[in-house]
Amino acid sequence: KKLNISHSQITRLYSRFHSLDKGENGALSREDFQRIPELAINPLGDRIINAFFPEGEDQVNFRGFMRTLAHFRPVEDNEKNKDLTSGEPLNSRTNKLHFAFQLYDLDRDDKISRDELLQVLRMMVGVNISDEQLGSIADRTIQEADTNGDMCISFSEFTKVLEKVDVEQKMSIRFLH
């Protein structure tokens, strides 16, 4: 209920969950996700999959599945106002940003280090960029965002640098409502 997704959508997603769950044990493991070929050729496929699994766990049940997906629910207009009623809803801007942040931040130290950034960058570009060039791009990225000089991007810096970007719209999937 907390997720505010309509019943039909939940049913549909449950069918999908079920069809992915080859082991029929009510939970998805990483392989189940990796069987989706489009994810295999998505540059960030592994990271996205990783985002479903809470720290240290290897199985995700339907509740967890939906929890993660709920981040991508479009932000309804009437919700934008009641931001902090019972804790922020999962699909708030902050939480969406946090999701994106965690795609970079593997070691969960709440900072995107240069190496983490480089890794993600390398995943997203083709072969024509040399490591040096990529390094400069990473340096520049950190420089633009870093306000406290620690050569890392913290979550607040991340939020600040993306304040002009319409995150609510970019990180939403229309049918999840």
Next chain:
Amino acid sequence: GYLHFTKKKKKTFLRTRGSETISKAGTDQSGVALVINRPPSNHTPDTDPDPDPGETTQAVFTLNYPRIQIPFEITLWVLLASFAKIGFHVYHKITVWVPESCLLISIGLIVGGIMHSLHEKPPAVLTSNAFFLYMLPPIVLDSGYFMPTRPFFENFGTVLWFAVVGTLWNSIGIGISLFAICQIEVFGVQDITLQENFLFASIISAVEPVAVLTVFEDISVHEQLYIVVFGECLFNDAVTVVLYNLFNHVAALEVVEAGDVFLDIGRFFVVGLGGTIFGALFGFVTAFTTRFTGKVREIEPLIIFLYSYLAYLIAELFAISSIMAIVICALTMKYYVEENVSQRSCTTIRHVIKMVGSVSETLIFFFLGVVTITTEHEWNWGYILFALLFALLWRGLGILVLTQIINPFRTIPFNFKDQFGLAYGGLRGAVSFALAFTLPDNIGRKDLFITGTIVVIIFTVFIQGITIRPLLKLMNVRKTNRNQETINDEIHKRLMEHTVAGIEDLCGQWSHYYWKDKFMKFNNRILRKILIRDNHPESSIVALYKKLELQNAMEVLDQMSGDISAAPSLISLHEERKNASKSRKKFLSSDVTNMHELLSKNMYKIRHRTVSYTNKHTLPDDITAREILMRRHTSLRRSLRAGSFHGTNAAKMSQKYFSLPMGRSLNSRFPPRRLVHADGDIESEINYSSIRHPQRVSSKAVMPLRPLNTLKEVASSVNTVDGQNEEQRGCRRSHLGSNVSRSGHLTSHLPHGSSRNCSDGDHDAWVEEPQNNSDVQHPLMRRPHWLPQKPHDK
């Protein structure tokens, strides 16, 4: 022109030789025989009854043109068109700015000009039969076969809506307006009846996707728009042809009654649905046939083509929509056929379809150019210009109105930019031309119609074709203000886009999910059993992935270049630590612009899967997918030695070899997964008993890894056994176990899949069945041409 040539030659020959008849017995006058010693009489040399001593009467060198004339000329035309195509791509920039159809028409114009000045007639190949029976089917088969099915079915309603209703709207609108124009006496075209106007209107409302799609691809419009344009063009071919026949038939009638009209409308549906059903039927029969072609791989492509063509012809026989038939046939059979046939046959089929379709299209545009110059034109300023105007106007209006109506039903509505793209992208092309050219002669103003059609085609192809790209770019650019974007924006935005695309794929977004679900159940339970040869109870997703991996594997080993393996995806961070203490660099604005450019050119675009399929003139090309997959595999392999990487900067080393070995090696190499995640069996639906080995002794399991160490990085001076034990722990730490198992899981399909292909005798490196690990030889060692390279730091 060649006929001309030979005639001339003959004439000169005649003049110089002075003999009256030199024709061989049995041939007509244009045969030429070159005789070494001239016979004294007028008899043909062969039948000369008096063999003079010292004179050979046998023709030593003969030239018999008429025998080969027709195939020869056809070959030459096709070759000429092909040279034109080659020529275009020599200078790459041209094809970026000018669509290929423009170039082809230009070449045709030039050739036409030459022919005209020589007073030659163009080859009379563009008869109705030749076009509809020989030239159109390949084009349509090409479109149908390479149509991406999933997005197509997702947008099926919209596609049909635009194709059917849109074309009707256009035809009727243009027809009526032109009829109104005809009533105005000034233009002097009052003799054109309403039916004939409708006929003409239906001809010029058929749109062609070719140029537009290439432009869309470059601009990366979102795939919804893409698929709508693609599907619309495909279906409106069918609709146009039906309308054309309809109006043709009606135009011949003197009096049109209401009953006739209703009959015709009913007929329209019969034709459309009939075509679909026919196509589906043939598709299934093809799939069924390919089930049995396991031993005769060579004829597999032939079967595909024959059945498709047969579907077309039989549909023509019953006068139902043959285009629909062949398209639906291709769509249906593709899914099953690509599972049944061998990899080579699959490639052959795709190549041949592309080739023949491409040639056919090229020829048609070419002839368009030639015919433009060489035919008799009837020019009527008013009629033609108004026709052009109305064509553009009604299309624009049509798109606007139709979009408004259908937007509420769509999950992702079309905005104005999309609508502009749709409307402006309505170029006319091959089908219009052919239809005009093959109008029956009893239409009084046939020449006028032909001229009008040619004008519309040339205008849209040249002017709209060339300007659509800058226009779309302009509209795009105005939305995003590039100069103020920070690098952060760009990178994070792209990250978000990829994420959303990934999540969407994960959710299996499908708007008519219920029906798809039902169909898939039906499919799995019944259809697959009947139509597919080795039917495993595996999901089609896995099969698709398997196929991708298979292709990838073959290509990877052919291509030993590039620095693709530069970074792993989820490897633990220890390896990535470099000397991070860099002082703040100063970035010049030129640097920043460079970075922007670098990023925009090189970042992977999202949703490549659709885009790469719809490039009309080339085969689908999944370079990006390949790169990504290769990276994953190298990262997988590297992660296995993650333990040995501690504290070194080995990870930064690029490995010059790629980690997807053939056959079962991955399977055998990655059992560590079992050790690490000892959480019970994986109930896989695939019964590979070899996978189900219980917790195996580590050394044995990882023995195949040992040879790797000799081949690669410096860092692996670590004790192998220890290293590998550490790796397993490293595996756990780096979350890669599951990756590993996944590929172990899936690539174990490889041998099974390959065992099917073994009958080709293709890959002698493939092994029959996955089996025990202990005696596996490192496959990379086996391949003779693979060179281990020294890894190097970058």
